[in-house]
Amino acid sequence: MPADVSYSRATERRLLRFALWQAWGMKCYWCDVPKTYLDVEIDHIVPKGLDQTQLQQALKDYGLPADFDLHDPANLAPICDPCNGRGRKGPNTYSGAAVVLDHLRKAGELRGKVVRTVLDFRKGGDVAKALLELASADTLVAAVRDHFRAYFPAVASTAASIDPALLDLPIYRELNIDCGYPVRIDLESRFAHELWFLEGFLDCDLETALVEPLGGLMRQLTMEMEHGLQGHSEFEPIDVGPPVPYVFDVRLIEIHVPREALGSEIEIELVLRFDGGLTSSATRYADDGSERLELQGEAEVSGTVLVQGTWSADNGLSLSDDVIPEQDIKIDTWLE
Numbered sequence: 113m114p115a116d117v118s119y120s121r122a123t124e125r126r127l128l129r130f131a132l133w134q135a136w137g138m139k140c141y142w143c144d145v146p147k148t149y150l151d152v153e154i155d156h157i158v159p160k161g162l163d164q165t166q167l168q169q170a171l172k173d174y175g176l177p178a179d180f181d182l183h184d185p186a187n188l189a190p191i192c193d194p195c196n197g198r199g200r201k202g203p204n205t206y207s208g209a210a211v212v213l214d215h216l217r218k219a220g221e222l223r224g225k226v227v228r229t230v231l232d233f234r235k236g237g238d239v240a241k242a243l244l245e246l247a248s249a250d251t252l253v254a255a256v257r258d259h260f261r262a263y264f265p266a267v268a269s270t271a272a273s274i275d276p277a278l279l280d281l282p283i284y285r286e287l288n289i290d291c292g293y294p295v296r297i298d299l300e301s302r303f304a305h306e307l308w309f310l311e312g313f314l315d316c317d318l319e320t321a322l323v324e325p326l327g328g329l330m331r332q333l334t335m336e337m338e339h340g341l342q343g344h345s346e347f348e349p350i351d352v353g354p355p356v357p358y359v360f361d362v363r364l365i366e367i368h369v370p371r372e373a374l375g376s377e378i379e380i381e382l383v384l385r386f387d388g389g390l391t392s393s394a395t396r397y398a399d400d401g402s403e404r405l406e407l408q409g410e411a412e413v414s415g416t417v418l419v420q421g422t423w424s425a426d427n428g429l430s431l432s433d434d435v436i437p438e439q440d441i442k443i444d445t446w447l448e
């Protein structure tokens with residue numbers, strides 16, 4: 113039976129993406145990290161970019177029939193941009209790896225659910241269409257954000273009147289903070305209430321508020337790494353370039369926002385766990401002094417930092433950029 117629910121129905125791709133995201137537990141199937149609907153794309157588990165010979169080989173390897181429909185939900189899964197984009201998976205890779213077979217097995221199991229969601233939507237009428245439209249809105253557009261602030265409380269209270277649990281949602285957000293370098297921060301659902309209080313009630317923009325503390329952390333890390341590189345060799349380097357992060361992930365692991373003591377000033381604490389890599393160049397003379405050598409330094413960094421701040425009615429939120437390491441910041445440097 114030809115699949116009625118298919119990736120090849122271009123006009124329904126947004127709906128299919130939603131159905132896949134929901135069926136797969138609102139996660140990227142590749143890294144297993146919770147993602148928002150907006151943060152996932154549709155991925156073909158057996159890639160659609162293979163040529164005929166590769167495809168037939170892949171289907172054989174995976175024990176699939178020769179007429180297996182790559183666009184059927186049995187071969188589709190939600191994937192996040194970092195997994196899809198930067199070579200972690202790659203659009204044209206395939207292997208006989210057990211992991212692919214595992215994904216195909218899961219896609220097969222979830223197929224019925226995905227198809228049902230799409231079929232139900234087709235019968236769902238205007239409300240279903242409007243809600244999918246809301247879910248797909250580009251919240252980076254200022255006007256869209258304003259509209260959400262203006263109209264969404266009415267939608268939310270309608271939803272809560274049906275079932276309060278509808279508002280008890282897993283939230284997973286990525287903040288992109290530019291403190292000289294882009295830093296991605298993962299905000300987990302268990303802080304939804306604290307973050308709502310901080311951002312909604314106290315009207316703090318976390319993305320802006322964290323620029324200074326994270327800038328402070330980066331300055332501290334780059335200084336320590338520079339010292340590490342300078343002290344690495346018994347030969348004095350001529351020059352050490354500024355370390356630049358090439359990966360840097362920050363996870364919010366604790367947040368303390370006292371909600372009861374609503375005085376004119378509130379003390380706020382955030383604990384952030386970071387993992388990253390920095391790279392830097394150095395030059396020094398060769399042992400016999402005949403030539404200059406270019407060296408590359410890399411550092412793996414990880415640690416936990418405490419960011420403290422206060423909120424006041426007059427000044428809003430100010431977080432200290434003097435970050436306090438909760439435990440030793442670990443930096444391993446080496447030269448290649």
Ligand SMILES: [Zn+2]
Nearest residue numbers: 140143192195
């Ligand atoms: Zn992913």
